[in-house]
Amino acid sequence: xxxxxxxxxxxxxxxxxxxxxxxxxxxxxxxxxxxxxxxxxxxxxxxxxxxxxxxxxxxxxxxxxxxxxxxxxxxxxxxxxxxxxxxxxxxxxxxxxxxxxxxxxxxxxxxxxxxxxxxxxxxxxxxxxxxxxxxxxxxxxxxxxxxxxxxxxxxxxxxxxxxxxxxxxxxxxxxxxxxxxxxxxxxxxxxxxxxxxxxxxxxxxxxxxxxxxxxxxxxxxxxxxxxxxxxxxxxxxxxxxxxxxxxxxxxxxxxxxxxxxxxxxxxxxxxxxxxxxxxxxxxxxxxxxxxxxxxxxxxxxxxxxxxxxxxxxxxxxxxxxxxx
Amino acid sequence: xxxxxxxxxxxxxxxxxxxxxxxxxxxxxxxxxxxxxxxxxxxxxxxxxxxxxxxxxxxxxxxxxxxxxxxxxxxxxxxxxxxxxxxxxxxxxxxxxxxxxxxxxxxxxxxxxxxxxxxxxxxxxxxxxxxxxxxxxxxxxxxxxxxxxxxxxxxxxxxxxxxxxxxxxxxxxxxxxxxxxxxxxxxxxxxxxxxxxxxxxxxxxxxxxxxxxxxxxxxxxxxxxxxxxxxxxxxxxxxxxxxxxxxxxxxxxxxxxxxxxxxxxxxxxxxxxxxxxxxxxxxxxxxxxxxxxxxxxxxxxxxxxxxxxxxxxxxxxxxxxxxx
Numbered sequence: 001x002x003x004x005x006x007x008x009x010x011x012x013x014x015x016x017x018x019x020x021x022x023x024x025x026x027x028x029x030x031x032x033x034x035x036x037x038x039x040x041x042x043x044x045x046x047x048x049x050x051x052x053x054x055x056x057x058x059x060x061x062x063x064x065x066x067x068x069x070x071x072x073x074x075x076x077x078x079x080x081x082x083x084x085x086x087x088x089x090x091x092x093x094x095x096x097x098x099x100x101x102x103x104x105x106x107x108x109x110x111x112x113x114x115x116x117x118x119x120x121x122x123x124x125x126x127x128x129x130x131x132x133x134x135x136x137x138x139x140x141x142x143x144x145x146x147x148x149x150x151x152x153x154x155x156x157x158x159x160x161x162x163x164x165x166x167x168x169x170x171x172x173x174x175x176x177x178x179x180x181x182x183x184x185x186x187x188x189x190x191x192x193x194x195x196x197x198x199x200x201x202x203x204x205x206x207x208x209x210x211x212x213x214x215x216x217x218x219x220x221x222x223x224x225x226x227x228x229x230x231x232x233x234x235x236x237x238x239x240x241x242x243x244x245x246x247x248x249x250x251x252x253x254x255x256x257x258x259x260x261x262x263x264x265x266x267x268x269x270x271x272x273x274x275x276x277x278x279x280x281x282x283x284x285x286x287x288x289x290x291x292x293x294x295x296x297x298x299x300x301x302x303x304x305x306x307x308x309x310x311x312x313x314x315x316x317x318x319x320x321x322x323x324x
Numbered sequence: 325x326x327x328x329x330x331x332x333x334x335x336x337x338x339x340x341x342x343x344x345x346x347x348x349x350x351x352x353x354x355x356x357x358x359x360x361x362x363x364x365x366x367x368x369x370x371x372x373x374x375x376x377x378x379x380x381x382x383x384x385x386x387x388x389x390x391x392x393x394x395x396x397x398x399x400x401x402x403x404x405x406x407x408x409x410x411x412x413x414x415x416x417x418x419x420x421x422x423x424x425x426x427x428x429x430x431x432x433x434x435x436x437x438x439x440x441x442x443x444x445x446x447x448x449x450x451x452x453x454x455x456x457x458x459x460x461x462x463x464x465x466x467x468x469x470x471x472x473x474x475x476x477x478x479x480x481x482x483x484x485x486x487x488x489x490x491x492x493x494x495x496x497x498x499x500x501x502x503x504x505x506x507x508x509x510x511x512x513x514x515x516x517x518x519x520x521x522x523x524x525x526x527x528x529x530x531x532x533x534x535x536x537x538x539x540x541x542x543x544x545x546x547x548x549x550x551x552x553x554x555x556x557x558x559x560x561x562x563x564x565x566x567x568x569x570x571x572x573x574x575x576x577x578x579x580x581x582x583x584x585x586x587x588x589x590x591x592x593x594x595x596x597x598x599x600x601x602x603x604x605x606x607x608x609x610x611x612x613x614x615x616x617x618x619x620x621x622x623x624x625x626x627x628x629x630x631x632x633x634x635x636x637x638x639x640x641x642x643x644x645x646x647x648x
Contacts, residue, residue: 138625140590147594187546190566190588192605222511224548225568242514244549264514266464270471281516301462 001265001295003037004049006302007309010036020065021057024050027100034105038114040306041313045115045178046105048171050098052121052182053129055167058094059086059159061130069134076133078141080152088163091170099174106175118176120168122183122205122218123160124198130156139188146197153197161201165208172212180217181205181235184298187222194226199233206234217260221298227252241297246285258291265296268308275308279315294320325589325619327361328373330626331633334360344389345381348374351424358429362438364630365637369439369502370429372495374422376445376506377453379491382418383410383483385454393458400457402465404476412487415494423498430499442500444492446507446529446542447484448522454480463512470521477521485525489532496536504541505529505559508622511546518550523557530558541584545622551576565621570609582615589620592632599632603639618644 006012011033014023023029033049053071057063062074077083092099105116129135131142146153168179183202186194206216218230219239230238231253238257240249242264250259267278286292294316300309330336335357338347347353357373377395381387386398401407416423429440453459455466470477492503507526510518526542533540542554543563554562555577562581564573566588574583591602610616618640624633 138590140593140625140627143588143590144593147591147598187567190586191569191572192602193588222546222567225572243511243546245515248515248549262514264467264517266462266467267471269464269468274471278516301464303464 001297002299003041003043003047003309004033005300007300007304007306008036008040009306010040020051021054021063024054025097027097027104030097030101031104031108034101034116035108038109038112041310042317043114043313045117046109047117047119047180048098048102048105048176050101050119052119052126052184054098055091055095055120055163056126056130058089059163061086071129071134073130073133076141077127077130077156078145080149080155083152083156083159086156086159088159088166091163091167095167095170099170102171102174102176115177116175117178117180117217118168118171118174119180119182120164120171122181122186122198122220123157123164123201124189124194125183125185125220126160126164127156128185128188139185143193146193150197157198157201161204165205168205168209169212172209172214176214178215178217179209180219180239183218183220183230186220186226186230187224189226191226191229194229199229202233210234215258217293219260224249224252228254231257237291237293239293239295243297246282246292247287250286250289258293259286260293260295262295262297263312265298265300265304268296268300268304268312270308272308272311275311276315279312280319283316283319288320325621326623327365327367327371327633328357329624331624331628331630332360332364333630334364344375345378345387348378348425349421351421351428354421354425355428355432358425358440359432362433362436365634366641367438367637369441370433371441371443371504372422372426372429372500374425374443376443376450376508378422379415379419379444379487380450380454382413383487385410395453395458397454397457400465401451401454401480402469404473404479407476407480407483410480410483412483412490415487415491419491419494423494426495426498426500439501440499441502441504441541442492442495442498443504443506444488444495446505446510446522446544447481447488447525448513448518449507449509449544450484450488451480452509452512463509467517470517474521481522481525485528489529492529492533493536496533496538500538502539502541503533504543504563507542507544507554509546510544510550510554511548511565513550515550515553518553523553526557534558539582541617543584548573548576552578555581561615561617563617563619567621570606570616571611574610574613582617583610584617584619586619586621587636589622589624589628592620592624592628592636594632596632596635599635600639603636604643607640607643612644 030049128142215236217237218235221241224244238253239260354373452466539560541561542559545565548568562577563584
């Protein structure tokens with residue numbers, strides 16, 4: 001959950017000299033940033049440094065990260081003709097730098113027992129940026145397209161799903177030992193809309209990855225109401241945020257899935273004793289079941305005290321037995 | 325759900341000449357605005373026009389609605405000393421204009437069979453604005469206070485709960501026939517934090533209103549994970565957003581409560597056939613059970629086509645039998 005990010009001084013030092021897309025374009029930099037939290041925190045896995053919108057660039061999207069403003073897409077996709085223009089190219093060529101970074105990280109981690117997770121944005125979440133032209137609060141244009149031109153919407157999901165499945169498979173071939181699909185904003189949809197307009201394509205991506213034999217994690221926020229549908233997508237692990245109890249979430253997801261989560265990242269701003277109490281509470285809800293992947297419920301904020309993050313990692317290690 | 329709001333041209337006409345707090349301060353204007361959707365849409369109930377932050381002004385809070393920016397609080401509450409300075413005054417004196425508007429609306433609705441709903445913000449949601457100084461995405465300062473100084477937090481909840489209980493009771497005495505408690509952002513909390521830092525005070529407000537014998541509605545968004553806790557607060561009706569199926573929500577809330585909801589307000593931007601399909605789907609999930617109050621899952625956006633809103637009201641009337 002942005003374990004390589006702006007709360008780390010060593011990350012800020014690199015970002016002072018390089019833009020986000022610039023880091024992603026240079027495998028040795030991306031690899032360095034990916035490894036920072038491994039050194040600093042002792043976390044149990046690395047996750048490749050990249051951005052969920054990065055694969056849009058080779059599709060023909062004019063993406064910019066404006067300083068302090070988040071992503072801006074200068075040619076948003078709002079019509080069937082716009083969808084038509086998006087190009088799906090083989091990841092080995094279109095996203096070569098990410099794959100090279102993965103190979104570099106794997107080499108650096110060799111023999112350290114720390115696996116590397118690859119990732120991609122899921123079609124709905126990526127589409128929301130693509131249609132809105134950036135971040136959104138109400139997803140008005142996205143839903144307008146979904147409701148108003150379901151055929152164009154399906155064509156858009158189709159292309160994003162094809163791209164995503166190819167990209168994640170290429171990440172696995174490059175060395176990723178698990179992959180996470182970020183459907184961060186899927187919780188903005190009703191179960192009805194998720195089932196009809198999103199789930200078929202997430203399911204297809206997960207199915208395409210099955211032959212590769214690596215665990216697939218499906219994550220979203222605000223998903224308490226659609227957890228049974230996320231489970232239907234077929235991923236091995238369902239990632240949940242803190243807005244539902246981990247025990248309740250697991251019951252909704254079903255025992256055949258592992259569950260990842262779910263400490264509120266804002267707890268990292270609390271005093272040490274409160275952090276400990278909350279970490280213990282999450283672990284108590286997991287009840288020691290194998291298949292619980294401890295994690296934050298969403299991304300670390302830039303202002304987060306590094307010591308609090310490190311303390312959480314130590315605590316989880318103290319309080320649990322790893323099932324490996 | 326903002327049925328009197330900027331999507332109505334007759335509301336915009338008044339807002340062109342009067343600020344939000346200005347309308348709230350003039351009972352005849354507030355009453356006029358309250359009645360607009362009754363005339364225009366034929367909805368089954370009126371809800372008094374006011375703002376959830378209005379009661380903060382007589383508590384000593386410097387509140388401003390900056391054009392296009394939402395609420396700004398110039399003296400946010402962040403310490404125990406800040407909480408200490410907040411004054412709880414009797415609503416009859418401190419919020420006289422709202423009570424007068426309620427009386428005016430009741431007179432206007434007399435004999436029309438349209439009940440009037442009063443409302444207030446719930447302590448957590450109001451506190452979030454009060455602590456942050458306005459709207460927020462992550463509620464960082466709010467949670468910092470809650471985790472970092474639980475005694476100051478409890479004192480803040482205490483004052484807000486006392487004010488809210490008094491304010492709602494005064495609204496009932498002035499003529500409101502039901503009251504709604506808006507805990508719009510309660511869904512930002514984990515069940516753990518909601519139970520410990522919020523629920524006791526919501527429960528206290530609901531209990532204080534019980535002797536008045538009017539239905540109490542408790543509403544929040546993103547609450548799928550905490551619905552059982554909202555039910556514990558004891559309100560007659562639990563309002564839910566669209567992020568969970570109405571049937572699923574009702575099961576989580578329990579059969580002893582009525583449920584209000586839950587059409588995604590973004591559906592109002594869809595073509596007519598899609599709107600109809602979605603309205604029918606919500607009603608199908610309610611399965612004709614008495615105790616379903618059809619509503620949107622959250623506020624109407626200003627750009628919403630009025631005709632779509634009217635069509636939804638007509639459809640619900642066509643497709644249901646009112647249990648009165």
